Amino acid sequence: MTVTGKDLIELGFEEGPELGRAIETVNALGLEGQALTTWVVANKPAPRIKLQENPGYRFNLEAETEDEVDNVAKVRATMDVLMRTPTLVDGAVMPDACPAGPEGTIPVGGVAVARNAIHPGMHSADICCSVMVTEFADAEPQDILNAIHEATHFGPGGRPNGMRFTMSPELYDAFRANAFLNDNKILQAAQEHLGTQGDGNHFAYVGRSEASGATCLVTHHGSRGPGAGLYKLGMRCAEGYRTKLSEGVKKQNAWIPADTADGEAYWEALQLIRKWTKSNHNALHQRAAMIAGADVRERFWNEHNFVFRKGDLFYHAKGATPIDPEMLPDTSGTQIIPMNMAEPVLLVRGAVHDGNLGFAPHGAGRNMSRSAHKRALEGRSDQSVFDEETEGLDVRFYSGNVDVSELPTAYKSASAVQAQMKQFDLADTVDRILPYGSIMAGDWERDAPWKKRAAAKRAARARREARS
Known part of the structure; x- marks a missing residue:
């Protein structure tokens, strides 16, 4: 039999660049039945890390003028998205904060605390x-x-x-x-x-x-x-x-x-x-x-x-x-x-x-x-x-x-x-x-x-x- 991507996905292999290589390997080895299942369990990549719920952060910023109201809203919006990054455990915003890129980018005046991860x-x-x-x-x-x-x-x-x-x-x-x-x-x-x-x-x-x-x-x-x-x-x-x-x-x-x-x-x-x-x-x-x-x-x-x-x-x-x-x-x-x-x-x-x-x-x-x-x-x-x-x-x-x-x-x-x-x-x-x-x-x-x-x-x- 010829093993397809659908067969491997049903056995728990996730879609991604590794899937194509896996199809080639199992077909070259002629695996099927329990041997195929055993191979997939041993070789499938770890589940991909998904976005987390926002763990919360400290917001040391208040709006005092009309311009600042808009700025504060944008800073809060970008931090809300940023903090869903699965490595982050805490964060803070300083009074000089302002957006620094697309929504989800750490703002100027921002602090993001990650566990076992460095984010360039x-x-x-x-x-x-x-x-x-x-x-x-x-x-x-x-x-x-x-x-x-x-x-x-x-x-x-x-x-x-x-x-x-x-x-x-x-x-x-x-x-x-x-x-x-x-x-x-x-x-x-x-x-x-x-x-x-x-x-x-x-x-x-x-x-x-x-x-x-x-x-x-x-x-x-x-x-x-x-x-x-x-x-x-x-x-x-x-x-x-x-x-x-x-x-x-x-x-x-x-x-x-x-x-x-x-x-x-x-x-x-x-x-x-x-x-x-x-x-x-x-x-x-x-x-x-x-x-x-x-x-x-x-x-x-x-x-x-x-x-x-x-x-x-x-x-x-x-x-x-x-x-x-x-x-x-x-x-x-x-x-x-x-x-x-x-x-x-x-x-x-x-x-x-x-x-x-x-x-x-x-x-x-x-x-x-x-x-x-x-x-x-x-x-x-x-x-x-x-x-x-x-x-x-x-x-x-x-x-x-x-x-x-x-x-x-x-x-x-x-x-x-x-x-x-x-x-x-x-x-x-x-x-x-x-x-x-x-x-x-x-x-x-x-x-x-x-x-x-x-x-x-x-x-x-x-x-x-x-x-x-």
């Missing part, structure tokens, strides 16, 4: 996005801002030859020894992107400590090309497990089982990316200190886009600042929460409790997308908006072009976020760094080569049409 999509492509503070013993804010402007690099890509920072040989060798990071593109980016900050909401900020009056430098950026490369490979690996192990799980929520060889290698890769990112911050701070001739009094750092581990539980933070000492292997416990370029950077400490799962907000967050904010400003020039929102501050855009989507009104109310931090007992502010000035990438795409070529083509077409 839940730490996002900007792995280890983080903030570093250096407090100087005796320096003027203007001198430090000028120094970091000279030291740093914003925009796409890395530094050209002759202007690169040196990556630690030990860290480079560790990259090469890791199954995920031993990738030519990642290794090249690890060297070229050291000493760069990228674009978007990344910044260099200078101000004075409210408590001591000391000048402070704050930088914000992630793991750049190396992290983006690891994310891509991690998502590819997780997708293989998702299609093999689960049913109904959204692609962005695929996971790598932590107790597999892939899981162990990916966890180690995350730790190496963490080291690279911290060294990137440190290199910029050291270079700025040398340029300014300033003495460093204190320096500390924390990430807010990462995965933190407690036993077999993996805490995925997408824009949430850890305050749990178990998640802070190399800090004093003081954490950094920036708001916007016109507001103080908060230095906080907090206690772990059921409501926060060991986390606080990572910033001010947004109530609307960048494009929606730009549409709301139609009829006003970028320069007029910039002048109004940065009055009294030394705010610079590295590209020379204002990016209105990074100006203060693009973000949630800093005072409202801080009020909700207090309301939900997420963290206490121990100091504030009052703003003097800052640097961001700005709208570098405005002068991007492809945009210039497109503009030239449009102009040429218009001239031809005018002559015809």
